[in-house]
Amino acid sequence: MKFFLAQLNPIVGDLDGNAKKILNIASKAYSNSADMVLTPELSLWGYPPKDLLLKKNLVDKQYSILDKLSLSIKKKYGDLSITVGIAEKIDDSFFPNLYNSVVLIEGGEWKTIARKIILPTYEVFDEKRYFRSEESVSVICKKIKNKTYKLGITICEDLWVNENIEGRGIHKKNPISDLKSKKIDFLLNLSASPYTFKKSKLRNKISSFAAKYLQVPLIYINQVGANDDLIFDGNSFIINKNGSKIKQLKSFSEDTSTWDINENLILVDQNKSSEISSVFDALVLGVKDYAKKCGFRSALIGLSGGIDSALVSVIATAALGSENIFCVSMPSKWSSEHSKIDAKDLVERLNIHFNTISIENIMSSFEDSFLESLNFNAEGITNQNIQSRIRGTLLMALANQEKHLLLSTGNKSELAVGYCTLYGDMNGGLSVIGDLYKTNVFKLCNWLDSEDSVDSRKAYKLDTRVKIIGNQIRKKPPSAELGPDQLDTDSLPPYSLLDKILKGIIEEKKDLQLLEKDGHNKELILKILTLIKKAEFKRKQAPPILKISSQSLGNDWRVPIAISN
Numbered sequence: 001m002k003f004f005l006a007q008l009n010p011i012v013g014d015l016d017g018n019a020k021k022i023l024n025i026a027s028k029a030y031s032n033s034a035d036m037v038l039t040p041e042l043s044l045w046g047y048p049p050k051d052l053l054l055k056k057n058l059v060d061k062q063y064s065i066l067d068k069l070s071l072s073i074k075k076k077y078g079d080l081s082i083t084v085g086i087a088e089k090i091d092d093s094f095f096p097n098l099y100n101s102v103v104l105i106e107g108g109e110w111k112t113i114a115r116k117i118i119l120p121t122y123e124v125f126d127e128k129r130y131f132r133s134e135e136s137v138s139v140i141c142k143k144i145k146n147k148t149y150k151l152g153i154t155i156c157e158d159l160w161v162n163e164n165i166e167g168r169g170i171h172k173k174n175p176i177s178d179l180k181s182k183k184i185d186f187l188l189n190l191s192a193s194p195y196t197f198k199k200s201k202l203r204n205k206i207s208s209f210a211a212k213y214l215q216v217p218l219i220y221i222n223q224v225g226a227n228d229d230l231i232f233d234g235n236s237f238i239i240n241k242n243g244s245k246i247k248q249l250k251s252f253s254e255d256t257s258t259w260d261i262n263e264n265l266i267l268v269d270q271n272k273s274s275e276i277s278s279v280f281d282a283l284v285l286g287v288k289d290y291a292k293k294c295g296f297r298s299a300l301i302g303l304s305g306g307i308d309s310a311l312v313s314v315i316a317t318a319a320l321g322s323e324n325i326f327c328v329s330m331p332s333k334w335s336s337e338h339s340k341i342d343a344k345d346l347v348e349r350l351n352i353h354f355n356t357i358s359i360e361n362i363m364s365s366f367e368d369s370f371l372e373s374l375n376f377n378a379e380g381i382t383n384q385n386i387q388s389r390i391r392g393t394l395l396m397a398l399a400n401q402e403k404h405l406l407l408s409t410g411n412k413s414e415l416a417v418g419y420c421t422l423y424g425d426m427n428g429g430l431s432v433i434g435d436l437y438k439t440n441v442f443k444l445c446n447w448l449d450s451e452d453s454v455d456s457r458k459a460y461k462l463d464t465r466v467k468i469i470g471n472q473i474r475k476k477p478p479s480a481e482l483g484p485d486q487l488d489t490d491s492l493p494p495y496s497l498l499d500k501i502l503k504g505i506i507e508e509k510k511d512l513q514l515l516e517k518d519g520h521n522k523e524l525i526l527k528i529l530t531l532i533k534k535a536e537f538k539r540k541q542a543p544p545i546l547k548i549s550s551q552s553l554g555n556d557w558r559v560p561i562a563i564s565n
Helices: 015-031 050-054 056-077 175-182 199-214 275-294 307-320 337-350 360-374 380-402 412-417 438-448 451-459 471-475 495-506 512-517 522-534
Strands: 002-007 036-038 081-089 098-106 109-115 138-144 147-155 186-191 218-222 224-227 230-233 237-239 245-248 255-260 299-302 325-329 353-356 405-408
Touching: 002 015, 002 218, 015 036, 015 056, 015 081, 015 255, 050 056, 056 081, 056 098, 056 109, 081 109, 081 186, 098 147, 109 138, 109 147, 147 175, 175 199, 186 199, 199 218, 199 237, 224 275, 230 275, 275 307, 275 405, 275 438, 275 451, 299 307, 299 380, 307 325, 307 337, 307 438, 307 471, 325 337, 325 380, 337 353, 337 471, 360 380, 380 405, 412 438, 412 495, 412 522, 438 451, 438 471, 438 495, 495 512, 495 522, 512 522
Parallel strands: 002 036, 036 081, 147 186, 186 218, 299 325, 299 405, 325 353
Antiparallel strands: 002 255, 081 098, 098 109, 138 147, 218 237, 224 230, 237 245
């Protein structure tokens, strides 16, 4: 028996386009003499389809598409079998009225062969809003060359049932345990599992456990590509019955591969890429796919000379190509000369477009207008926010005029405590590093300027002869430069301390007592908790944040704005 692994990058809701992609994959599988093609979870829809699943016309349309796809595959590729992920309609009066299902296309027809049992409702997942849970595990028999194989089929979360590994507790149902008595020959897992820090290692552990427990090879197929704020890393693989990986597909790229069950495969090195390089790859793919799927060809960035906008510029250049990146420096009277120089030097290293628009005169006219009309003298934070909003307005005007995707450059630390200006530096269509703490921004930039990143920079056509970020940008104290000699530490504790407390609050869900036990000062903890709460209204109006952690401040952060002290 020969499997064909198809790691696909679908467009959410593009049923026709995704079906065409599956048909093209069938051609490749047929030319490789494959017996069965495996595609990811909800491969006809793309994941996550969200409220598109509530559109009855789309749900009905998928069935006519499946009929046509089945006939085309039979006509062109004979007995080839293909698994396709669909939203299966349930004909009763209850809601939700869909299953997250897998169908098997073969012989000119299609039939349901598996339904998802465990429906996740944590982080960004909200599957119980759309789907019902299946009660029993799925096993099919597949006859190939006079031999019958029993295939156990699981869908994404159905595999994540070991609380000692995945850490979310015991589910009411355990598909892996239930499969033990079925005497299957292979375990298949069709997934749409988003990337987060160290997720790949968890997948490997959970899959290795299942393969060893059932004493069968496991084939894991994952979606790849970015859809809105979610990034899917692919990284599909095969694990033998001893729990060792024998095949690995590419990370962050569409890929296909075949596996003849009789071929002897050597063990795969599971430590091919570092975690820091995968973070960069994920953010590059996030920008690339967001722009492509939303119809943008170019990106615009407000370049300050600081480390955040420098990192976003590098990511955007890697994603879209230097010819499609446009940066604007907008110095005020408080902007330092070294920041102006650093911005210009970065642009030369990246070979991207660059313009300078001074906002000094615009700022003066704002100040004069306030004084003349209202006898109002804008000072302190008000004055600083006006500068930021002038810049935000200029950037939005340029983005509108030139049809650029404006990229927001704020980091997670700033978004968490509100050290950012609504309708100013928060403007943009996509927040690129909004799930990276400031300390991690420095780590990623240090890696980019090290020898360890040379292969990555080559792959993305970035200059390998120089430090791409530059020592000047990496080593200067962080500053918004909205006031005389301003530093971030004038308002905030050092990021090395702030980020530890923020991570404790945001990702680890620690309260005041637990944070105190970690050795943090009570007054500082209370100050940060207050800042987080007061900034909630800003985050609700922020652009989509590319999610790379277990808890971003985007769609998976569901905290009310109006809450008691």
